[in-house]
Amino acid sequence: MKPALIGRQLGDYTLVRLLATGGMSRIYEGVDKRLDRRAAVKVLDLDADSAESEAMKMRFTREARALAKLEHPHVIPIYQYGEQDGFFFIAMKLIEGTDLAQELKELKRQNVYMEPVRALHILEQIAQALDAAHAAQIIHRDVKPSNILIDLNDRATLSDFGLVIQPSVDSTYGTAFGTPRYISPEQATDSSLAVTQSDIYSLGIIVYELLSGQTPFDGKSAMEIALSHINDAPPPPRSINALIPLEVERVVLKALAKDPARRYSSAVEFIAAVRKGYRDAGIVADDTTGLGRTKALPPITPGVRASQDQRRAASRRQMRGGIAAGVVLLTVLALVVILVNLVGRSPGGTVGAAATSAATADSITTALSVLLDDSATAAAGTPATAESSLPMLWQETAAAILLVYDDSALTLVNTSEVELAVTGVELVQGEAQVFNGERIARGVLEAGACFRIRLQERQTDLPDGCERLQAEIAVRDASALFWRDAGSAIGFTLRIDGQTAAHCAAVPRGESRTCRAALAG
Known part of the structure; x- marks a missing residue:
């Protein structure tokens, strides 16, 4: 291994910091100064030409091609691959956070288990990544906790495809590859026997470890552990x-069957069965509401507003002095008086008064945010009145929400003439929630307005039916565009208040799609 390469440029990236070392490679933090983008740069450092070096080059190239072939929110994206001055390198997304191995280490130190809700949240993301790889005819062959990266928002990413194999084009001539504690029985015998269920077995070992605090097999040598995978039954995790739960134990042991044909056919099916076992035991809910990839999205930025709104925002910025504060307070007090009078005139006796009182509290809160908070006003639009502060519920209107999306943007359009409460709106892919309406300011989508998620590097026109952009999220990484067809074409589901409203197809590159919710009148 040659000295550290700090300060050297490989491809577009200047290496600024050594992050990790292992085997025949090192991982550096690199910076692309032109794009102002940081990356994890994996460098293969071979000192001499040899049969082993040639094999490592082939494996490294195979890893780069596999990453380039996979475009999935939970597979680490590749930015660049190349060879320079004898150094082969892969530039990948830099994940700020930790890995599952470190999480498990800390849990063991504290002598506690990971909460099932969080464990399922992580596992469901990795299961989706594995199924996407398998759909692309790619077998990972080294699924283990240290290859599961977890960012600061608990978004999980599958990494290190260094042992990947594509059965249709690759062969391994009987060599056993993998990590002993997580290797499948067939892989421990001969890596050429690896199948998609080999990855599911390794995922089963991770589930076993998450739930019990230890792997099922241990030993003094790699050979001893490998032989246990081949010959020994795993101890029941409930021991x-x-x-x-008993059903969860049964599910895990099925995933660890010696015969690959007796395991689950997909990783998502396996983890869904684990969730069902916990759900039936009353320990977790049936979905991942409040978790999921929405946490990894960047902050919402105000959308394009009409000139009247721009003037109002400018006026608010000029009112931030002592005199302005007094004016604001007087305005709020006046609004309170008006709303209280509205309460007094509310028909319907006690029930009507209570409902209007709640509306009044919401209106006062909205008014305060409009008058005192630039960002809230920019995202929410015109100040709320007693009427506009009561958005229509889905069951009270026949209006529909329209999704318009292509390979660079997804737009939610309120096609009705009233503003809609969207806190119950969620987009779900597989078992994971990828977006929910709580990301929209006040949980309201205004009449004729739209909300957009787009690739930061592209500007797109607003779709028909959208009179103005209420707010948007701009993402740097194309892998976050969950609605794109990354090869598996799994699409996504639009749910409203927990009920499926529409199934939306994935969109291939260069095409566009629309998806409309089927709402009751």
Whole structure:
């Protein structure tokens, strides 16, 4: 291994910091100064030409091609691959956070288990990544906790495809590859026997470890552990942690069957069965509401507003002095008086008064945010009145929400003439929630307005039916565009208040799609 390459440029990236070392490679933090983008740069450093070096080059190239072939929110994206001055390198997305191995280490230090809700949240993301790889005829062959990266928002990413194999084009001539504690029985015998269920077995070992605090097999040598995978039945995880539901134990042991044909056919099916076992035991809910990839999205930025709104925003910025504060308070007090009078005139006796009182509290809160908070006003639009502060519920209107999306942007359009409460709106892919309406200011989508998620580097026109852009999220990484067809074409589901409103197809590159919710009148 040659000295560290700090300060050297490989491709578009200047290496600024050594992050990790292992085997025949090192991982650096690199910076593309032209794009102002940081990356994790994996460098293969070979000192001499040899049969082993040639094999490593082939494996490294195979990893780069596999990453380039996969475009999935939970597979680490590749930015660049190349060879320069004898150094082969892959530039990938830099994940700020930790990995599952470090999480498990800390849990063991504290002598506790990971909460099932969080464990399922992580596992569901990795299961989706594995199924996407398998759909692309790619077998990872080294699924283990240290290859599961977790960012600061608990978004999980599958990394290190260094042992990847594509059965239709690759062969391994009987060599056993993998990490002993997580290797499948067939892979421990001969890596050429690896199948998609080999990755599911490795994922099963991770589930076993998350639930029990230890892997099923240990030993003094790699050979001893590998032989245990081949010959020994795993100890029932409930013998280690009695809190594991019986059905979950059955599911995990099925994933660890010696015969690949007796395991689950897909990773998502496996983890869904784990969730069902916990759900039936009353330990977790049926979905991942409040978790999921929405946490990894960047902050919402105000959308394009009419000139009247721009003038109002400018006026608010000029009112931030002592005199302005007094004016604001007087305005709020006046609004309170008006709203209180509205309460007094509310028909319907006690029930009507209570409902209007709640509306009044919401209106006062909205008015305060409009008068005192630039960002809230820019995202929410015109100040709320007693009427506009009560958005229509889905069951009270026949209006529909329209989704218009292509390979660079997805837009939610309120096609009705009233503003709609969208806190119950969620987009779901597989078992994971990828977006929910709570990301929209006040949980309201204004009449004729739209909300957009787009690739930061592209500007797109607003779709028909959208009179103005209420707000948007701009993402740098194309892998976050969950509606794109990344090869598996799994699409996504639009749910409203927990009920499926529409199934939306994935969109291929260069095309566009629309998807309309089927709402009751």
